[in-house]
Amino acid sequence: MNGHLKTGVASLQWFFFIFVNTIVVPVSIGTAFDLSSAEIAMTLKSSLIVTGVACVLQGLWGHRYPLMEGHSGLMWGLFLNISASASALGMDLQTIGGAMATGVMVSGLVMVVMGGLGLVPWLQKIFTPMVMSVYLFLLAIQLVIIFFSGMLKFTPSGGLDIPVSLFSMAIALLVAVLKIKGKGAVSNFSILIGIVTGWILYRLLFPADELATGGTASFSLFPLGKPNLEWGIIATTFIACMLNMSNTIAAVQAASSFYKEQPTNKQFNRSFSLTGIYTVLTAPLGLVPYAPFASSLGFLESTRIFDRRPFIIGGLLFSVLGLIPAASNFFATLPITVGNAVLFIAYLQLFGTALQSLQGTQFNSNTIFRIAVPILVGISLMTLDPVVFSTLPIFLQPLISNGLMVGVLLSIGLELFVRWDKV
Numbered sequence: 001m002n003g004h005l006k007t008g009v010a011s012l013q014w015f016f017f018i019f020v021n022t023i024v025v026p027v028s029i030g031t032a033f034d035l036s037s038a039e040i041a042m043t044l045k046s047s048l049i050v051t052g053v054a055c056v057l058q059g060l061w062g063h064r065y066p067l068m069e070g071h072s073g074l075m076w077g078l079f080l081n082i083s084a085s086a087s088a089l090g091m092d093l094q095t096i097g098g099a100m101a102t103g104v105m106v107s108g109l110v111m112v113v114m115g116g117l118g119l120v121p122w123l124q125k126i127f128t129p130m131v132m133s134v135y136l137f138l139l140a141i142q143l144v145i146i147f148f149s150g151m152l153k154f155t156p157s158g159g160l161d162i163p164v165s166l167f168s169m170a171i172a173l174l175v176a177v178l179k180i181k182g183k184g185a186v187s188n189f190s191i192l193i194g195i196v197t198g199w200i201l202y203r204l205l206f207p208a209d210e211l212a213t214g215g216t217a218s219f220s221l222f223p224l225g226k227p228n229l230e231w232g233i234i235a236t237t238f239i240a241c242m243l244n245m246s247n248t249i250a251a252v253q254a255a256s257s258f259y260k261e262q263p264t265n266k267q268f269n270r271s272f273s274l275t276g277i278y279t280v281l282t283a284p285l286g287l288v289p290y291a292p293f294a295s296s297l298g299f300l301e302s303t304r305i306f307d308r309r310p311f312i313i314g315g316l317l318f319s320v321l322g323l324i325p326a327a328s329n330f331f332a333t334l335p336i337t338v339g340n341a342v343l344f345i346a347y348l349q350l351f352g353t354a355l356q357s358l359q360g361t362q363f364n365s366n367t368i369f370r371i372a373v374p375i376l377v378g379i380s381l382m383t384l385d386p387v388v389f390s391t392l393p394i395f396l397q398p399l400i401s402n403g404l405m406v407g408v409l410l411s412i413g414l415e416l417f418v419r420w421d422k423v
Helices: 003-022 024-032 037-060 072-082 093-116 120-126 129-150 162-181 188-207 231-258 265-285 296-302 307-321 325-331 336-356 371-383 404-416
Strands: 070-072 290-292
Touching: 003 024, 003 037, 003 070, 003 188, 003 290, 003 296, 003 307, 003 336, 024 037, 024 070, 024 072, 024 336, 037 070, 037 290, 037 307, 070 072, 070 265, 072 093, 072 129, 072 231, 072 404, 093 231, 093 265, 093 290, 120 231, 120 265, 129 231, 129 336, 129 404, 162 336, 188 296, 188 336, 231 265, 231 290, 231 296, 231 404, 265 290, 296 336, 307 371, 371 404
Parallel strands: none
Antiparallel strands: 070 290
């Protein structure tokens, strides 16, 4: 495959990777916050444009690595978690959404200031390599759970739609076989092959199963709710956004290893500043806050294509998609189950990245608590229904019910207050 053709195909693969990681987020958030179809269409189109621009600016000026800048998995989970807890919290969805918007905007401004003042060394003292390992493990588990559930389809009665679910599993198996057994370009482009093949076959096998595209977009500011001062929700959102900064450290540090180099403080500062700006912009647009995707590492591991050019071209194409209603409506017909099946396999690589981050670390019967406690407590909380925490104070419920946040906070506490070299 010649250079130009390889770049073109790689750009298309990046485009689809960004697409399947993005489209489901605004749709799921809009549904969770009971938005109208016109409002969901607006948030979807805003997401396409902002995400593409965010990727290009990070690739050209920010950290300058091919790392997707997209809706944070941690924050996506938090938005869904808190919206599902509305009845337990005794608040309506607009009040919750408005309080989260307040927390997001404040945290975004703090990120910009921290990036401008060059506070990366201080952050790295908090987000140590062990904390990053815990974060990567819990993020991989949370995302794989989301995508595994997403590649299954359920009937209106709550049962499993067996034909569609089996088809999605077959596509996941196809991508895994192409990745493991394929040679050269077949292995590198297994994700793209899986998406295109799955999309075509799905439309042939299930022609009546169409995805609603949201209709005509209707622009409005703060569609999730007007900013307010519900301090419990604001505090939880702010803490989550601060923890979300670990995305940048984890992703940039891991990506630099592909290039056999060490990232500079300037790269971190520029990346934090850009992410802070994007974060502030998400609140009035009703979007989930942004972060460099640590999960992009799994994509890079799968494709072994580390050139920035396809990533930047893919980001540009993605922004253009949001500006062309007919194009965005067409690509919105990509079956969500197919996209989730492909991402399920792609993100298995993220678990490998987490394992690699522990290379050289020795554990004994005492020091194993250093990693076992935050990871296993985090996973345990992920399996619980948020309703079980309804007896706790309202300001604690959104935080305690989020396994990823609790796990990372536990890890930070263990690293700050326990001398593991003396245990």
